[in-house]
Amino acid sequence: MNITDLTGTVQLSNGVKMPYFGLGVWQTNDGQEVIDAVTYALDAGYRHIDTAAIYENEEGVGTAVANNKADRKDIFITSKVWNADQGYDKTLRAFDESLEKLKTDYLDLYLIHWPVKGQYKETWRALEKLYADGRVKAIGVSNFLQHHLEDLFQGANVLPMVDQLEFHPFLVQPALLDFCRQHHIQYQAWSPLMQGKVFKVPELQQLAEKYGVSVAQLVLRWDLQKGVVTIPKSVQQQRIISNAEIFNFEITAEDVAAIDALDRGERVGPDPDNFNF
Numbered sequence: 001m002n003i004t005d006l007t008g009t010v011q012l013s014n015g016v017k018m019p020y021f022g023l024g025v026w027q028t029n030d031g032q033e034v035i036d037a038v039t040y041a042l043d044a045g046y047r048h049i050d051t052a053a054i055y056e057n058e059e060g061v062g063t064a065v066a067n068n069k070a071d072r073k074d075i076f077i078t079s080k081v082w083n084a085d086q087g088y089d090k091t092l093r094a095f096d097e098s099l100e101k102l103k104t105d106y107l108d109l110y111l112i113h114w115p116v117k118g119q120y121k122e123t124w125r126a127l128e129k130l131y132a133d134g135r136v137k138a139i140g141v142s143n144f145l146q147h148h149l150e151d152l153f154q155g156a157n158v159l160p161m162v163d164q165l166e167f168h169p170f171l172v173q174p175a176l177l178d179f180c181r182q183h184h185i186q187y188q189a190w191s192p193l194m195q196g197k198v199f200k201v202p203e204l205q206q207l208a209e210k211y212g213v214s215v216a217q218l219v220l221r222w223d224l225q226k227g228v229v230t231i232p233k234s235v236q237q238q239r240i241i242s243n244a245e246i247f248n249f250e251i252t253a254e255d256v257a258a259i260d261a262l263d264r265g266e267r268v269g270p271d272p273d274n275f276n277f
Helices: 032-044 058-067 088-102 120-134 146-153 174-182 195-198 200-212 215-225 237-243 252-259
Strands: 009-011 017-019 049-050 077-080 111-112 139-142 164-167 186-190
Touching: 032 049, 032 058, 032 195, 032 237, 049 174, 058 077, 058 088, 077 088, 088 120, 120 139, 120 146, 139 146, 146 174, 174 186, 195 200, 195 215, 200 215, 200 252, 215 237, 215 252
Parallel strands: 049 077, 077 111, 111 139, 139 164, 164 186
Antiparallel strands: 009 017
């Protein structure tokens, strides 16, 4: 990944350029809260917004994008099909609903939110159709581990371009990172700040001090240096701005390895092999 500034992108396997830094809006209330958060981000120079049907805030995201001075074509919007909407026909309907709420006629990236057993292959077939029809620029998955990906590959006409996963200093999953890299699947982080737990890790506090940055800035920069697209969530304007101030320093290889070494295989979210929703 060539890290330049907030407008920088990575090229997906199909040639689409995806901004490597964006705003996540999980647990952001629809209406004014999400409108404000997205507006703060776009005004600060972000060009990547990540939402999902289950977040129930696509309408607010759509309003913020429609009302912003930034051009829609310059904004990368991701949404995801929820578990209850998986299956071929239901996924196509869910996509239409997401487009309507987002007030747009295409998505930049559409993901299968979780690997629902017995469903995700049919769901993927629907995503392939949406992609073939030009209604979405790129398709991918979220929370798919290596065995889910290998299963999906069987019979797939198009391989996922992105896998969005829980990723942070306590959950690095280097083998999965390598597998995705080998198959030209862009790794993307959700909960990069471990839902706030990164701020209590002494080793991260010490390294942040060394670089004269916040713990959040250190960890988000580490994401990018690991080649991982990252979408930290915040609703506070100052935090949204400061999260993106990570382009004036570089973590040494030795310190990247020190952060890697904090890996405990510890999740803050559900296990993709054991979820019941």
